[in-house]
Amino acid sequence: MEVIAIANQKGGCGKTTTTVNLAAYLALRGSHVLLIDLDPQGSSTTHLGIDKDNLPKNMNEVMMDRAKLEDIIIPTTVKGLDIAPTNNDLVEADAVLTSKVGREKRLRKKVQALNYDYVIIDTPPALGNMTLNALVASDRVIVPVQVEFFAVEGLKTLIRMLDELDELGYQPERRYLLTMCDNRRKITEEVSTKIRSLLGDAVFKVVIPENVRLVEAPSQGLPICLYDPSCSGALGYKDLADEVAA
Numbered sequence: 001m002e003v004i005a006i007a008n009q010k011g012g013c014g015k016t017t018t019t020v021n022l023a024a025y026l027a028l029r030g031s032h033v034l035l036i037d038l039d040p041q042g043s044s045t046t047h048l049g050i051d052k053d054n055l056p057k058n059m060n061e062v063m064m065d066r067a068k069l070e071d072i073i074i075p076t077t078v079k080g081l082d083i084a085p086t087n088n089d090l091v092e093a094d095a096v097l098t099s100k101v102g103r104e105k106r107l108r109k110k111v112q113a114l115n116y117d118y119v120i121i122d123t124p125p126a127l128g129n130m131t132l133n134a135l136v137a138s139d140r141v142i143v144p145v146q147v148e149f150f151a152v153e154g155l156k157t158l159i160r161m162l163d164e165l166d167e168l169g170y171q172p173e174r175r176y177l178l179t180m181c182d183n184r185r186k187i188t189e190e191v192s193t194k195i196r197s198l199l200g201d202a203v204f205k206v207v208i209p210e211n212v213r214l215v216e217a218p219s220q221g222l223p224i225c226l227y228d229p230s231c232s233g234a235l236g237y238k239d240l241a242d243e244v245a246a
């Protein structure tokens with residue numbers, strides 16, 4: 001089993017889009033995949049066509065130790081892909097955990113008891129208790145980086161947190177994914193080159209192009225592989241799944 005957190009405290013850089021579509025393509029390759037939605041906004045949950053406001057149980061129950069992770073997992077429309085859904089209730093756990101000893105390890109223990117090929121965790125746009133729990137539970141962290149002028153600056157805070165976790169013995173492998181690339185813009189190549197020279201092989205070879213189909217898919221409650229499998233965004237995420245699985 002491999003556990004992968006998708007994290008970057010910057011909002012709108014493509015975390016949820018990457019979580020849903022990477023998870024879906026890994027499942028299409030034949031793996032048994034669990035998506036854990038750890039963002040109270042519940043965007044991954046909604047993206048997969050699940051009504052987040054009518055969930056019998058959600059990740060808040062799990063993080064508050066009121067339900068077992070196994071008991072809240074539900075199937076999705078993608079064969080082989082399950083989800084541990086969430087909604088705004090999760091702000092409770094985020095707040096309560098702050099005063100708990102060992103708060104960063106809660107998710108790790110629960111995830112380790114599971115039996116999947118991959119567990120992919122979506123995180124909120126903050127380095128709070130949920131992102132901390134996701135990073136501590138993970139073997140690998142994928143950081144989506146929107147190719148724009150301030151991208152590198154924003155990475156420093158996350159890298160500092162990862163360095164601090166390193167010292168505690170939590171060392172998820174760090175990988176970076178360039179997202180929303182538009183090669184018609186000069187800045188795209190400048191920033192991509194800068195990021196690759198700074199982070200080297202940690203940056204995935206595949207880049208995700210800017211593609212409007214990726215914006216439309218969530219409103220239909222579908223991952224891109226079911227919404228428009230031949231668009232450029234779909235091909236990007238398919239290649240990402242191949243690179244992750246390699």
Ligand SMILES: Nc1ncnc2c1ncn2[C@@H]1O[C@H](COP(=O)(O)OP(=O)(O)O)[C@@H](O)[C@H]1O
Nearest residue numbers: 011012013014015016017180209210211214215
């Ligand atoms: N490759 C892309 N091309 C175009 N739009 C994208 C792409 N990736 C994400 N988006 C859009 O950008 C917005 C933010 O993406 P999202 O995945 O929700 O980011 P985050 O979860 O980091 O906040 C969404 O409207 C999404 O549809």
Ligand SMILES: [Mg+2]
Nearest residue numbers: 015016039043
């Ligand atoms: Mg998101």
